[in-house]
Amino acid sequence: MSVDLATVKRVARLARIAVSEEEAERMTGELNGILGFVEQLSEVNVDGVEPMTSVTPMRMKTREDIVMDGDKAADVVANAPNSDRDFFLVPKVVE
Amino acid sequence: MTELTSLTIAEARAKLSAKEITSVELTDAYIAAIEAANETINAYVDVTPEQAREMARASDARIAAGKAGPLEGIPLGIKDLFATEGVHTQACSHILDGFKPRYESTVTRNLWNDGAVMLGKLNMDEFAMGSSNESSYYGPVKNPWRAKGSNLDLVPGGSSGGSAAAVAAHLCAGATATDTGGSIRQPAAFTGTVGIKPTYGRCSRFGIVAFASSLDQAGPIARDVRDAAILLKSMASVDPKDTTSVDLPVPDYAASIGQSIKGMKIGIPKEYRVEGMPEEIEALWQQGIAWLKDAGAEIVDISLPHTQYALPAYYIVAPAEASSNLARYDGVRYGLRVDGKDIVDMYEKTRAAGFGREVKRRIMIGTYVLSAGYYDAYYLRAQKVRTLIKRDFELAFQAGVDAILTPATPSSAFGIADEDLAADPVKMYLNDIFTVTVNMAGLPGIAVPGGLDHKGLPLGLQLIGKPFEEETLFKTAHVIEQAAGRFTPAKWW
Numbered sequence: 001m002s003v004d005l006a007t008v009k010r011v012a013r014l015a016r017i018a019v020s021e022e023e024a025e026r027m028t029g030e031l032n033g034i035l036g037f038v039e040q041l042s043e044v045n046v047d048g049v050e051p052m053t054s055v056t057p058m059r060m061k062t063r064e065d066i067v068m069d070g071d072k073a074a075d076v077v078a079n080a081p082n083s084d085r086d087f088f089l090v091p092k093v094v095e
Numbered sequence: 096m097t098e099l100t101s102l103t104i105a106e107a108r109a110k111l112s113a114k115e116i117t118s119v120e121l122t123d124a125y126i127a128a129i130e131a132a133n134e135t136i137n138a139y140v141d142v143t144p145e146q147a148r149e150m151a152r153a154s155d156a157r158i159a160a161g162k163a164g165p166l167e168g169i170p171l172g173i174k175d176l177f178a179t180e181g182v183h184t185q186a187c188s189h190i191l192d193g194f195k196p197r198y199e200s201t202v203t204r205n206l207w208n209d210g211a212v213m214l215g216k217l218n219m220d221e222f223a224m225g226s227s228n229e230s231s232y233y234g235p236v237k238n239p240w241r242a243k244g245s246n247l248d249l250v251p252g253g254s255s256g257g258s259a260a261a262v263a264a265h266l267c268a269g270a271t272a273t274d275t276g277g278s279i280r281q282p283a284a285f286t287g288t289v290g291i292k293p294t295y296g297r298c299s300r301f302g303i304v305a306f307a308s309s310l311d312q313a314g315p316i317a318r319d320v321r322d323a324a325i326l327l328k329s330m331a332s333v334d335p336k337d338t339t340s341v342d343l344p345v346p347d348y349a350a351s352i353g354q355s356i357k358g359m360k361i362g363i364p365k366e367y368r369v370e371g372m373p374e375e376i377e378a379l380w381q382q383g384i385a386w387l388k389d390a391g392a393e394i395v396d397i398s399l400p401h402t403q404y405a406l407p408a409y410y411i412v413a414p415a416e417a418s419s420n421l422a423r424y425d426g427v428r429y430g431l432r433v434d435g436k437d438i439v440d441m442y443e444k445t446r447a448a449g450f451g452r453e454v455k456r457r458i459m460i461g462t463y464v465l466s467a468g469y470y471d472a473y474y475l476r477a478q479k480v481r482t483l484i485k486r487d488f489e490l491a492f493q494a495g496v497d498a499i500l501t502p503a504t505p506s507s508a509f510g511i512a513d514e515d516l517a518a519d520p521v522k523m524y525l526n527d528i529f530t531v532t533v534n535m536a537g538l539p540g541i542a543v544p545g546g547l548d549h550k551g552l553p554l555g556l557q558l559i560g561k562p563f564e565e566e567t568l569f570k571t572a573h574v575i576e577q578a579a580g581r582f583t584p585a586k587w588w
């Protein structure tokens with residue numbers, strides 16, 4: 001399988017990365033190189049093989065359903081590019 | 096008296112506890128070495144001398160009070176991927192500009208609890224995506240090794256290139272690193288250092304910037320096998336903050352060093368003899384086999400038939416997980432923001448400006464293979480292939496093999512800005528051909544120096560073990576180290 005320019009632009013949009021025409025063209029070649037490389041997986045017989053979900057045989061751990069941490073609003077917003085009174089500020093999203 | 100920075104962790108620890116030296120002296124010696132070298136080597140992206148001296152003074156006080164921890168007063172470098180409270184933590188990416196976490200990763204917390212001193216944050220490929228440290232926003236790291244009679248700058252490998260270079264150039268006593276497809280073992284091999292990727296689940300991933308969560312694992316890079324064992328003992332723990340952290344006690348890894356490997360069965364997988372592999376790599380491998388045989392191990396030929404599919408499967412699984420993990424960098428909660436005409440425009444411009452080329456490429460591949468209509472053909476198939484890769488190893492271990500010996504990399508270190516590699520991303524990916532299988536199967540793997548090639552550059556051997564049998568790797572790697580010797584670059588910087 002390979003991708004064309006329109007697909008690359010669509011994927012960039014899905015990934016929320018702005019790409020110029022020139023970048024999209026360059027990426028088309030690069031992505032096709034990688035997709036060509038992974039193409040060899042199609043020759044492996046995977047009939048009846050379970051997909052891996054956990055690399056070590058383990059049961060997902062659970063913990064007590066209690067508050068262990070929190071009340072750290074100032075810490076949470078400390079690294080925000082733009083915040084006000086413990087809120088993250090973003091461009092207007094509701095008209 | 097020998098230079099303080101040339102001491103191994105074990106040696107420095109002995110001198111500290113005998114009060115022959117202080118941690119402040121040792122730390123000052125490293126800070127001076129970093130100041131003199133870093134402009135050239137570029138191993139550190141942030142040096143924290145004030146903090147280091149303060150930690151060293153506290154260590155000296157604890158030593159005086161007879162309360163020394165296992166790493167008391169030992170100055171370490173920390174890969175920029177580990178969250179360190181109040182200190183530069185940016186995964187060497189532009190998109191995390193200015194990020195200073197308000198929390199500490201479990202691995203670094205464990206190290207400080209054991210008395211270690213932090214010298215600063217180490218350079219790496221952006222988000223740990225790369226095999227040459229050239230994708231760092233902070234520029235490439237120079238390998239302290241150069242070919243005989245050459246002044247060409249070489250890469251230290253990646254992604255833990257800063258960690259490996261700092262250890263090799265004696266700019267820290269040891270370093271933390273992480274390995275998703277070979278990022279500890281390949282740079283260790285390129286710099287004549289020892290690096291171990293432990294079993295998945297052995298070190299907590301809490302506070303480590305995520306790349307591919309089912310593959311990422313932390314481990315140390317050190318001057319020798321014993322130091323790697325000492326560091327891993329402190330880094331590893333059982334952590335309720337990471338649900339994949341395994342509930343097994345952490346053994347005293349250093350205790351396995353010096354133990355006999357007599358009667359151990361070492362597997363030699365025929366699939367690791369790849370086309371176009373330099374003769375020197377084959378010769379190194381044969382030498383490794385001979386050393387282990389001399390030490391009483393039994394050598395058996397094995398087959399791991401799905402080996403060749405590990406790298407292509409990795410280049411589906413890792414980018415898929417990365418595209419999901421890196422969705423959080425949107426210019427809202429931390430790091431870089433580039434303003435746009437609306438919120439989506441802001442996201443797109445922020446991510447376009449903040450991510451480098453290799454990271455964008457992997458996010459794009461990941462997004463594509465997970466997108467509607469392609470999931471089964473790519474991601475699901477890759478996860479099935481992963482099951483087969485793991486099964487290959489399981490069958491070998493069931494047949495009685497205790498550990499597997501392979502070369503660590505298909506070549507020695509290559510040049511910075513190598514045109515061939517820059518032109519073709521897949522060529523760069525092939526660097527991890529011997530290491531990536533281990534991540535896919537979640538197994539422990541160690542890279543240990545085996546010798547120098549005809550250019551005088553280090554080459555590494557890799558040992559792969561059963562899950563949670565790191566001790567077997569340490570004792571076997573120590574046998575190789577005893578036979579091969581240790582390798583230090585001639586200082587040119």
